Amino acid sequence: MYDHWVVSDFQEQRPAPAPGPQPSGHRRKQSLLQPPNGAAETDITLPLSTLAEDRDDPNTPPEATLVRRAKSYSDLYHIVAAQTSRGGSKKKRRRKGRNAAWEALAIPDPPADLFEGDLYGDILEDELLEASQQEYTLYHDQLAMTERHLGTLIDDADGTLQVLETLCQSFRAVEEQTKTFKAQCDDLLSEQKRLQVLVDEVGTDLYYYSYLDNVTRRLNAPGAGRLVDDDAFGEVLENLEACIAFMSKNTSYRDAEAYLARYQALLTKALHLLEVGFTNRLDKVSAEISKHIAATQSESARHALAYGRFEEMLMDGYSLIPNLQRVVRSTYDENGHALSNPNFDTFANTATNLFHAYWAARDRDLKPITQHEQAAFKAEAVGPSTESGVRNFVKQCFERSHNESSLFRRIFAVESQFSSDPKSVFAALKAQYRGGLVTGTNIAPIATNMQSVLQGSDLRTICNVLGWLTNEYLLVDYDEDETPFANHCRELTARILTEHLWTFTDAFFEAEIAKSISRGVVPPEALKIGPPANGEASSNAFPPVRRAVELLIMFDQAMPKERCQRDSPVVFKIVKESIASLLRAEARIKSTKNNSTDPDLFLIKNLLLLKNELLALEIGDVRSSGSLTNMQHFGQIWDTLLRRPHNLMGLLGSLTTYIPGSSYWSSASRTGTPVAGASGGGGGAEVQDASEQLDEQLRQSIYAFTRRWAAAVNEAPAGARKAGGRSLAKVERELEEMLERAFASQPEVVGKLKEAIQIEAAQQAEGGKKGGVRG
Incomplete structure (x- = not known):
């Protein structure tokens, strides 16, 4: 609300339009009052009253009125109500047809005496209209531009679809024309693959023939004995086995039998080289160990030399022991059971020779120890101390047998546990080794020494010894955890009783029955x-x-x-x-x-x-x-x-x-x-x-x-x-x-x-x- 309007100041402060061309953006139309030759507004000679537009135009702003200043905020309501009732009915009738945007402006009409003419009112009206509609006009122009772009895109998409349809038809035509050519190409590729497979098979088969010269030169070379301590020896054995299996399978091939015989002879030669190498290593280690064992009287030192030092020296090398283990494991599994191998007899014979060489060396090295233990047992088990002497001797033998079995397992990578299979490791060792050393398969030294001592004892002592063996080792105690040593002792006890002592005791009982009952x-x-x-x-x-x-x-x-x-x-x-x-x-x-x-x-x-x-x-x-x-x-x-x-x-x-x-x-x-x-x-x-x-x-x-x-x-x-x-x-x-x-x-x-x-x-x-x- 204004106390008064100063028209002359407002006219002086209004900026004159800038000369020259106007920007091409959204702007108010050029006033029709301006002459076409760009004359200044001051050159117009027509009166303002003749150029003013009709006051009843709905786009004209309201007339300005003088409003009384309110004395206080509480009088504001009364002043506004009085001003509204003064000429409100006329304004409402004229504003019913106005645009809602003009109602939002709510600009009161200026006083009638504010303007001297209608020219300035028209200019102000255009500027206000342009200012109020500028945002909507810009949005309208943007929508129109977007519509034109979308139309262009639709036209481009239609053209693209037509081009693609043309290409599809062209491809179909080409496919129809090249179908026969494609089939011919597929046939050629299949033939090429078949020929490639045939070439590979021929090359593979040829390898089994050509490998003969190579392996023959390697095994017959002057330094072929050193091959057993190298990783390449395992590859030679593997290739020889593969060649023997191929020739055995394809007996109809040319000279297959001759090549098979030569490959088998080369395999035997390679295994013989392994036997010689292992025997030489054993002799070298045995000479060193036996000298130190004979020179010492300490039981702990002898035990350390017989097991710790012996294993260390024997395993010291490159690949001799791994190659030996590979040969043994080609014949037996880890538990000592025979495997189904086409070359089982050849490998089993080599394994048996290796076992024999090993136990011969062990028996030779530990002979002073075993003789000393047997002599001490016979001296102790005399008279009333027979039972205690037998018990100590049995415990000592069981411990030594367990140590020998553990050493054998670490060297040959197989167990020598009991088995009824005649092709097992147990059967091979039992039939081969009968020395004085107690092992997992050789229990004869225990039984022989026990029987020699118990032969002069009475029947009560024999029964006490057998009862102790049965209760101590043979009966299973489920309250205790099973250990490898306990399992080993149980196996040895069962074999000693069934193979030796039960028959020995039965003979004593029969003699006693004949003596005290029959006769x-x-x-x-x-x-x-x-x-x-x-x-x-x-x-x-x-x-x-x-x-x-x-x-x-x-x-x-x-x-x-x-x-x-x-x-x-x-x-x-x-x-x-x-x-x-x-x-x-x-x-x-x-x-x-x-x-x-x-x-x-x-x-x-x-x-x-x-x-x-x-x-x-x-x-x-x-x-x-x-x-x-x-x-x-x-x-x-x-x-x-x-x-x-x-x-x-x-x-x-x-x-x-x-x-x-x-x-x-x-x-x-x-x-x-x-x-x-x-x-x-x-x-x-x-x-x-x-x-x-x-x-x-x-x-x-x-x-x-x-x-x-x-x-x-x-x-x-x-x-x-x-x-x-x-x-x-x-x-x-x-x-x-x-x-x-x-x-x-x-x-x-x-x-x-x-x-x-x-x-x-x-x-x-x-x-x-x-x-x-x-x-």
Whole structure:
């Protein structure tokens, strides 16, 4: 709002238009009031009133009015309202048709007396219109320019598409015309590839022929021996193997057989060079090591020389040991098993020669050490210290064998572990080396020295040594971590026992059985059943039976339970000879007059002891005198023998389970007759199973004893009335004394026998001949 307008100042401050050409951009049109010849505005002579445009033009700005100044901000609202109501209706009617842009300007009309004419108003109106529409005009021009560009692009794209369509049609035409030529080119390329493959195959095949001259010159050269210590030796072996395989596969090629024979001869020559080189290296190292070992007496120094220094000197070289390992690994895998190789025989023969040269050198170098250890062992294992000496010697040998196996593995890159394959490393070493050095395959020195010492010992010492070996190394302890040394010791122990010591011990047992059971001298007083000593059931037993029980206990302690149960002829012979000895003693008792010993009770007493011990050993509860004192298996024996007398074949199956070595108990025929009352050397065992013989003999003895004493009980009342007859009380007293003397510490046995006698007596009294305890 303005207090007043100063028209003259405004006219003076308005800049005059610049002379000369105007820019071509968006600008206001040139005023029509300016003369065409560029005359100045001051030269116009026409009055302003005649040039002024119509005031009612919608593009004219509003007229300026004088607005009263507000006294305060609160009076502003009233002043504006009064000014608006003063001539607002007329202005609104004129502004309804105006552009919205002019309404936004909201410029009040100047006072009527502000201008002297309409010329300046028109100029101001054009300038204001141009200023307000300049932004929109520029945007409009830009849109128009963009539209022209887009139109040009569309026209160019249409032209390009037409050109491309023309090119596509041209290419189609060319493709149709060159299809035949392309097919011919493809055929030519295929033929070229086929010829190239054929040329390559011919060149490859020719290589297997041309390589002969090259390898022949290399292997026959004066310095060919040095080739084995070079990496090129491995390539020579590989190429020779490839040539041999090619000639063996393509036997129809020209001179294939001749080339095959020459290549095989060259392979043999190359391997022979390797053998010579390795032997020379061994001799050189052995001469140095053996000299130092003989010069020192220290065990630690000898061990360091024999293993550490020997390995260091042998491995010191370029490629001799790697080439040697390559030859061995071409024949065997890392575990020593044979590989399927067309040249297996050639490589295996070379490997065997290498092994032989190696062990010969080791045996020669360590001979002073092994002789010293063997001499010390024989001096220590004398008298009571035999067991401790054997244990120390075994531990020492196991440690040396493990060291030798580890050294062998590092040199030849294979294991020498046990294998039943005749082509394995183990079989090659076992059949080849039999020296005095203990190795993983040569355990003969351990067994030979142990047997030489144990030969003069008693059977108890031998069983103790075998029991220690079995429990210390053979039985697996799952609580401890498995180590290579433990596995190696277990393997050696199993081989020593199965190949040497078990057979050695069985021979001792058989000699003892023949000495104390089969041919043992039995005095007359041994045929009587005396009172037991210290309550032990075995104290008044027949001496051969007592010795048989002791042998069974020792055998079970010395052997694994599996061997006792399955394949031990010793147990079979103990039982067989014990029964034969008892039958001979029974015959002597019957033939002796005025003998107070009951022959049937004699057999029952000793056969029960023998069978009870067999059952105790089967369940793994091996006891000394305690197992015999309590007769803990008598109830099972009694039920088996007497409660099911008809099931003889069932008894066979159950007893062979309890008695070890069941595979040896079967005879050639199972149709023999019972052996009750047989005498002599136990010939019944030849026709029956030994377990059946034991059960049958025990059953018949019990039946004869109960039948005879049942008859005595039934005849006692009648005998009491006769002169010199026995009363029932006397018979019962005699029976009681006899049973108490035989089974003083086994009341269960006494009770069962009395019960059987009463049952038999009742049946005889009734006149029945059923035989309540028949077999």
